[in-house]
Amino acid sequence: MSLFQEEYDVIVVGAGHAGSEAAAASANMGMKTLLITMSLQNIAQMSCNPAMGGIAKGQIVREIDALGGYSGIVSDQTAIQFKMLNQSKGPAMWSPRVQSDRMRFAETWRLMLEGTPNLDFYQEMVSGILIENHVVKGVRTSLGIEIKSKTVVLTNGTFLNGLIHIGEKQFGGGRAGESASFGITEDLVKVGFESGRMKTGTPPRVDGRSLDYSKMEEQPGDINPSKFSYSDITKPLAVQKSCHMTYTSNEVHDLLREGFDRSPMFNGRIKSLGPRYCPSIEDKINRFADKERHQIFVEPEGWQTCEVYVNGFSTSLPEDVQFKALRSVAGFEKVKFLRAGYAIEYDYFPPTQLKHTLETKLISGLYFAGQINGTTGYEEAAAQGLMAGINAALKVQDKEPFILKRNEAYIGVLIDDLITKGTEEPYRMFTSRAEYRTLLRQDNADFRLTPKSNAIGLASDARLKRMEYKLDESEKFVEFFKETSVKTKEANPILESKGSAPMTQPDKMFKVFSRPQIELEDILKFDKVKSYIEEHNLDNEVIEQAEIQVKYSGYIEKEKQNADKLTRLEDVKIPENFNFDKIKSMSYEAREKLKKIRPVTISQASRISGVAPSDISILLIHMGR
Missing domain, CATH: 3.50.50.60 (FAD/NAD(P)-binding domain)
Structure with missing residues (x-):
């Protein structure tokens, strides 16, 4: 069976x-x-x-x-x-x-x-x-x-x-x-x-008990931490653990260079490409030879374990070279390795x-x-x-x-x-x-x-209701700012303290809040705002959302208009079996790229490397647009 x-x-x-x-x-x-x-x-x-x-x-x-x-x-x-x-x-x-x-x-x-x-x-x-x-x-x-x-x-x-x-x-x-x-x-x-x-x-993992944190810069978390999930299943952290930061030096770089002849990156053993934006330490000191030091973030692996992740020291150099060089980094003079760093193809x-x-x-x-x-x-x-x-x-x-x-x-x-x-x-x-x-x-x-x-049946109804409540309350809060006037004697002391021009006559709170110098903490000083928040029992998510909608409404509206233009191009579909070879007036490179990728819409076709705006115009003509 x-x-x-x-x-x-x-x-x-x-x-x-x-x-x-x-x-x-x-x-x-x-x-x-x-x-x-x-x-x-x-x-x-x-x-x-x-x-x-x-x-x-x-x-x-x-x-x-x-x-x-x-x-x-x-x-x-x-x-x-x-x-x-x-x-x-x-x-x-x-x-x-x-x-x-x-x-x-x-x-x-x-x-x-x-x-x-x-x-x-x-x-x-x-x-x-x-x-x-x-x-x-x-x-x-x-x-x-x-x-x-x-x-x-x-x-x-x-x-x-x-x-x-x-x-x-x-x-x-x-x-x-x-x-x-x-x-x-x-x-x-x-x-x-x-x-x-x-x-x-990936970098080496080391024993945190062997590090001297007094020689490093402490990197604490936010004073008022938020969280990832929009659900009410999770809560923000009440207690946090600090990370730390230290630096390499010319001495560290010289020690690393001693192993370059045994590096798989430089002796041809590794032929494939790695992530450009997360280079190994040997790649960094080779590409940026003018830099005297590079940051190293010392990240704890958990609440109770002594294991520490050495962020910024990714390497595939021989383990003895890794160890010798890392021991020359401030705070790592007595470091003990748990695992060596390595590369993987x-x-x-x-x-x-x-x-x-x-x-x-x-x-x-x-x-x-x-x-x-x-x-x-x-x-x-x-x-x-x-x-x-x-x-x-x-x-x-x-x-x-x-x-x-x-x-x-x-x-x-x-x-x-x-x-x-x-x-x-x-x-x-x-x-x-x-x-x-x-x-x-x-x-x-x-x-x-x-x-x-x-x-589509994935996000729960409870999730949807929570989102709708947040959206409804933030929109009402924005309307409150649009409808509520503020007097000059209330606003001007705050405006002048922030280097913003004083008001000459009463105005809507929305306009006051929209000024670039004015922040949420300033608006929360107004009694009308404090009363509204208390009366409606608004949480931080709703307040933050309203703040963004008020302060950035012009940028958001402009971007929506640009997005609408994109949507119009997304609506122009290319037939599934469209014969690109018949468009002789289009560049050869564009025809080959379009045949290989088979874009679904004109918008997608316009984003293909090697397809020029003139090729898109020709394509639209052949599609009868």
Whole structure:
């Protein structure tokens, strides 16, 4: 008798951040789901730094939470520090970040998944994909077991033919202490997929008891910390743990250079590209030779463990070189290693082979999510996993796919960038990648996405009601500012104290609040405002939302108008089997790119590298527009 008698709706291969979100989404949408991983003990393991969020990444976690994913909740429940980054800039740039307890993070994820109905687990390596007539039928394991499924989501992370490098030593592995996965790449290449190799790296982990923190700069969390999840399941941190910061030096750089001849990066052993925006320490001192020092962030791995993550010291140099150089860093003079840093090379599949749903173009029912698509980062992986899980569930139910546009979510920007432009180096999200970042703020992700998710059966009705209450109360508060007048004798002392021109006659509070010098703390000094907040029992989320809507209303409205123009181009669909070869007046490069990527809309076609505005004009003419 076979271990698996029934056919699953969705099989998710890999239980990292992408796989965990994919499995949760599919199961919560009522699909019979199987999550297969090589190690049930390492579900949602934080392979690199023990943190979630950051610039643009924090917006993604908020979006995942607004859609009904688990990442925000798990991050809140296992946080040891919270920071809202970029608060000196406008709210479009604010980005939440938490330092996490690594062990509790993985444990909480596993327990949440085990508490999710419709979700089964199995520990083994998947070595092949079952395919018939370009339709996925399930997976084959290393023991030769065939498990049937209507859809399959691959979230293999760095495990596909993974190869770990430490100096001149190299060995197979998906991450330290875990074996690589073999067979899937070969199966997919046989049916016509294009694959490539990428590289990432990680720093040493050290014993915090051996560090001298008095020689470092303390990095505490926010005085009034917020949280990731919009739900009321989690609460802000009452107690936080500090990180610390120190620096490399010319002495450290010289010691590192001594090992360059044994570095796999410089002696040709590593041929693939690593993340440009998260370079190794040897890459930094080589590329930025004029810099006398680089920052090192000393990040605790949890509340009770002594393990510390040395952020900024990612390296694949020989372990003796790592150790010698790190002992020359201030505060690390007596450091003890728990693990050496290393680099890892792994297979990925250029994401131009995918649809916006993350379903592959070649094989119906097969989805890719996470580092298999050439991305880097927990948040980017989790977002893709969530979207792949949603769309696999919708496909099984013969429902319309769920696709987020660039003006609707950072997740929409991420996926559109991947499938339209592709990537030859690990892709990381930045706020600069989003044209409409004033609309895509971390504070309004629930307004943007919770109604959409509720409509497809993922975000709960309770989530929707909570969002609607927040929206209603913030809109009423904004109306209060528009309707309420303030007298000169009330306003002028505050205005003059902030260097703003005094009022000559009474005016609406909305106009006073809109002045760039005036902040929320100034407005809260007005008795009418304090009375309104107390009478309506407004919480900080509502007050913050109203503040943004008042102070940035002009910018928000302008961006909405620009987004509407994009939407008009998104509505111009390109026929599925359109023959680009017949357009001889279009450049050869544009025809080849359009044939390869097969854009769905004119808007998507205009974003393809190598397709000029003149090519788009010619295309529109041939489409009779």
